[in-house]
Amino acid sequence: MKYALRTSCSMVAGVAVIWLSLAVSSGASPAAIASITRPRLLSDVAESTVKSVVNISVQAQSVSAHPLREYFGPRMRPTPRRRRGLGSGVIVSAQGVILTNNHVVRGATKIEVTLHNGVKVQARLVGADPQSDLAVIRLRKPVPDLRVMSFADSDKVRLGQVVLAIGSPFGLSQTVTSGIVSAKSRANVGINDYEDFIQTDAAINPGNSGGALVDLHGRLVGINTAIASRSGGSQGIGFAIPANMAAQVLKGLMSDGKVDRGWLGVAIQQLTSRLAEAFDLTDDTGVLVAQVQPGSPAAQSGLKQGDVITAVDQVKTPTPARLRNVIARRGSKVSVVLSLWRRGKKQEVSVTLGRAPTRSKTAKAHQKLVPKAKVRWGVQVAADERNGALTVMRVVPASPAARAGLQPADVIVSAQGKTVRSAQQFFRIARAVPSGKSLLLRVRNRVMIRYVVLTP
Known part of the structure; x- marks a missing residue:
């Protein structure tokens, strides 16, 4: 036996x-x-779970400029073009609710779902969340005996755990591939605003998007979303949105069409060894608060710039992405306790989270610069005569400023913890730095505000 x-x-x-x-x-x-x-048994899991994964075919319409507009001007009107796309989805409700990727159904004018038995059913978009690249669609008519996939607790997924990827690569429905969990909490991939990917080496190809990553109990571990590839096909690096994040998005889109994410109201960055030294910290593990937005939950709770957050409700947050995801998953109107370092001392701060605002475009700054500037620490600066902001004009190659990542158009907000509004004030502070010591700057650009350390 x-x-x-x-x-x-x-x-x-x-x-x-x-x-x-x-x-x-x-x-x-x-x-x-x-x-x-x-x-x-892999075969049992595969044969059972494929019934919960569907093929999604979409038609979308886009408008593009007429190819002869350059020669004949505005009279050559834009031409509408139809786009067809294929993807996958996971049945999460017996009422025909299906979870998929936003990029699969974005801009769709027609959505057709093909079930495991070949039955085709029209579907409509319930809601989408571009920030996580997730969307929810629903079948337009009841279908009996739909096989619903249950959710696993993706926080308990382990490295090396065997998983199956199920979807419709290149339109080949009911395709199953196997692999392991290669990495967890993969962020900074540059795909979504909120990234906490499960990385897998199970083969994922175009058309797998929106499909299921399942464990050996047949439960949903993640939604297959993207691959890292030089060829356009699978090279053993696939990314899936964790089931816990997907469940939060699903709940929000089904209830009121919005995702309730927690919000602190801070600009944050990774704490490095140089920054830790500048802040007189013995440990470089944590997330540095670069700015506190006035009137935000963080401001109301007394959080300060220069604080280093190490945990939320005793859940460690070693990276900005981890902190952002933990806060987002808590939701709004929820009180959390932040563990942090402030001026070399451990503290705990209680914060009632707000609701994360929707993404907005950053307005372009218009600056008229005073032409006269000085060069020191490898950086040339000039004051903005309109608002007094101190702008980086030039960075000397291989200088302390260049090594710290300072770039032209960056705005220096403070030096050594003191607000600076003129080149003279900046260089006066810089000259006072003892020989061999570092200069701590607080810098903002069009994307973020952060601390940088200029080391001689």
């Missing part, structure tokens, strides 16, 4: 044999033993 079990469960034989010995020692029946081990 052990031999038969080992051959049919080759990838998880160790787990199956251990469970078998536990069941036998407790006097369990053969039927009970089978009920424990069978969900671990």
Whole structure:
């Protein structure tokens, strides 16, 4: 019996044999033993979960400039173009609710869903969340006996855990590939505003977007979203949105069409060893608060620029992405306790989170600069005569400013913790820095505000 079990469960034989010995020692029946081990069979999981994954075909219309407009002017009107796209989706409700990626259905004028048995059903868009690249659609007519996929707790996913990717790569529906969890909490990929990806080496290709990443219990671990590839096909690096994040987005879009994310109202950056030294900290683990927005929950709770946040409700936040995701998942009107360092001392601050505002475009700054400037620390600066902002004009290659990542058009807000509004004031502070010591600057650009350390 052990031999038969080992051959049919080759990838998880160790787990199956251990469970078998536990069941036998407790006097369990053969039927009970089978009920424990069978969900671990890859073929059982695959054959069951494919019924919960659908193929999504969309038609979208876009407007593009007429190819002859350059030669004949405005009379050559823009031409509408139809776009067709393919993707995947996961059935999450017996009422025909399907979770997919926003980029699969974005701009769609027609959505057609093909179920596992080949039945085609029209669907409509319920809501979309571009910040997480998730969307919810719903079948336009009732379909009996839909197979709903349950959600796993994606926070408990482990490195090396076996997972299956299910979807419709290149339109080939009901395709199953296997792999492992290669990494967790993968951020700064540059795909979405909120990134906390599960990375997997299970083959994911175009058309898999919106499909399911499942564990060996057949539960949804993540929504397959993107790949890192030089060829356009799978190269063993795929990214899935965690099920817990997907569940939050699903709940918000189904209830009021919006996602309720928690919001602090701070600009943050990664704490580095140089920044830790500048702030007299012995540990460089945490997230540095570069700015506190007036009137925000952070401001109302007394959070200050220069604070270093290390945890939220004792959940460690070693990176800005992790902190942002933890806060977002808490939701608005929820009180959390921030663990932080302030001026070398540990503190705890209670904050009642607000609701995250929608994404907005940053207005372009218009500056008229005073032509006269000085060069020091490898940076040339000039004052804005309109608002007194101190703007970086030039950065000397290989200088302390260049090594710190300072760039032209950056605005220096403070130096050594003191607000600066003129070149003279800035260089007076810079000259006072002892030989061999670093200069701490607070800098903003069109995207963010941050601290930088200029080291001689």
